[in-house]
Amino acid sequence: MASLATRFVNSTAQHIFLTGKAGTGKTTFLRSLGGLTHKRHLIVAPTGIAALNAKGVTIHSQFLLPFGAFIPERTLPDDIADYGRFHDRDTLNRRHPLNALRRSVLAALDLLIIDEVSMLRADLLDAIDHRLRNVKREYHVPFGGVQLLFIGDLFQLPPVIKDEEWSVLRRWYDAPHFFASLALKQAGYVHIELDKIFRQRDERFIGILNNLRNNTVTEQDVAELNRHYRPNKEGDGRDGVITLTTHNHTADALNQQAMDRLKGKAYRYEARVVGDFPESMYPVQSELELKVGAQVMFVRNDADKAYFNGKLARVTEVDKEDVTVEMVEEGTSYKLKREVWENKRYMLDPVTKEQEEEVLGTFEQYPIKLAWAITVHKSQGLTFDRAVI
Structure with a gap:
């Protein structure tokens, strides 16, 4: 499946969501892709630590995005007056313009790789879309024609969003996750799942982990896990x-x-x-x-x-x-x-x-x-x- 994802990246302009459970090779694929694609690409991630691990940069740094929520409109509706917490297309252009360096990098971009996508908010992805359309001058094409590769596992860490932000954003989005982005809904994407687990070889244990992940745990699973339970085991480090x-x-x-x-x-x-x-x-x-x-x-x-x-x-x-x-x-x-x-x-x-x-x-x-x-x-x-x- 990883080779299929590579072919999609190199041979098409389709957006791709590459997912898989822990241990299926998502990180390995990301690190090898740079040597396998001819496309000019950037690697970004939602947080600083995630960006370091992916050997990329943060989304906010690369796109010079302010912290807070992005409203996918030219100007804020009249009942949203808080420019400190909410931003629209005009405020991005006027108050947070891209500098020449970042603009030149994005103008030459073919492929944007976003790692740890489970943490990516829908409104942040639409802010990226706005930046790319402006830089590429492809105002009616999602993401300005740049191909996006999303890598991550939606069963892992979710987006961080405050209640007061979501109470406003829910007017435009049916979920806070990246797949609810208006631009991505317009563009569509291919879903590729890596399903071979390399980190574990115990098929029974893999089955239990999958059931835990999917909230389909059976009585047999619980009994098997309880066989490995050791009460009163102090975590003092003596035995790992x-x-x-x-x-x-x-x-x-x-x-x-x-x-x-x-x-x-x-x-x-x-x-x-x-x-x-x-x-x-x-x-x-x-x-x-x-x-x-x-x-x-x-x-x-x-x-x-x-x-x-x-x-x-x-x-x-x-x-x-x-x-x-x-x-x-x-x-x-x-x-x-x-x-x-x-x-x-x-x-x-x-x-x-x-x-x-x-x-x-x-x-x-x-x-x-x-x-x-x-x-x-x-x-x-x-x-x-x-x-x-």
């Missing part, structure tokens, strides 16, 4: 147990308590931040505190496959310069290397007219975080052997 919480402050408190229980000297490792890299985009803590025995989790995939996003490890050696961990599952030792994340923007070479990337700033830190506890949201797409919920 991880606690899933609903709030960041709870996870932070549990991690700090576990750290305080460890004996030995604590070492602190400062991130190296160069240039423009907003704090809101930091993928891990700028100051990482570690002791021998600390349970940690990797937050990105290693090019050499030594670790992956969500893999658990235990710190075995620390000093001022180096950190060594032992992988919880295999028991293998690994000396950590600092990883570099880039905050970048797209630009167009004025001579060659080729699309280029400009790195605005970098963030360098060990790709781990304390992991006796994490939030349910941050566990999305990850796999754990033992968990406390």
